[in-house]
Amino acid sequence: MIFELKQKKDKFLDKAYKDSMKELNDFYGINWTRNTPKIFVVNSREDKAFLKGDMGNGSAGWIVGWTPTTDTVFVMNRLKIKTETSHKKGYTKEQYKYLIKHELSHLFFKILIKGGFRPVWLWEGVAIYTSEQDKFKKRLEEFKQFLSFYDSHMSEDGKTSVYYESGFFVEMLVEKFGKEKFLNFLKSLQKVKNRKEFDKLFFKTYKFKLNYKEINKFYKN
Numbered sequence: 001m002i003f004e005l006k007q008k009k010d011k012f013l014d015k016a017y018k019d020s021m022k023e024l025n026d027f028y029g030i031n032w033t034r035n036t037p038k039i040f041v042v043n044s045r046e047d048k049a050f051l052k053g054d055m056g057n058g059s060a061g062w063i064v065g066w067t068p069t070t071d072t073v074f075v076m077n078r079l080k081i082k083t084e085t086s087h088k089k090g091y092t093k094e095q096y097k098y099l100i101k102h103e104l105s106h107l108f109f110k111i112l113i114k115g116g117f118r119p120v121w122l123w124e125g126v127a128i129y130t131s132e133q134d135k136f137k138k139r140l141e142e143f144k145q146f147l148s149f150y151d152s153h154m155s156e157d158g159k160t161s162v163y164y165e166s167g168f169f170v171e172m173l174v175e176k177f178g179k180e181k182f183l184n185f186l187k188s189l190q191k192v193k194n195r196k197e198f199d200k201l202f203f204k205t206y207k208f209k210l211n212y213k214e215i216n217k218f219y220k221n
């Protein structure tokens, strides 16, 4: 398939992009000011299916943004989200701004850990936390599901997803133990090959085990 590209002039998106880059540079301690990421706006489910390489069925219908490379973001056109994805309510302008920031945040994450995005809860949790998307959600009472999203975004029955708890957990790590420790932890993930090694490195860094009992003990204090 052949696509024709043209530059999009949109003040709102330009500002969302600039503000996001500034804030993400600041959070990640990176100075990404040259060859900055490109954002491509996708207008239909057919284009998305082609660009993403899936048919947009099942859980894929919920996807509104993705990052195929280290410097490219694809997002659905905000005004097409209602009809072209499973989000029947669509996105407000504000939610869309945070979506852009979420996707850009994934790119910074890729730079920091140099490839690989396991566990999925960390990959999504950082993007959710840094893009402030948790403010649209009800505060969490306690953690009870995010650890099961090591390799997947959704449970098999489709009832729970990685998106609810993971951002709150990253928030807890950053706010209780500091950003430096967290960024160093991310950087040290480059050499981690599997879940066992991840858990080990986590314990070495944070001095508690990745289970709900331990996590909630810190969360509630």
Ligand SMILES: [Zn+2]
Binding pocket: 102, 106, 123, 124, 127
């Ligand atoms: Zn994401």
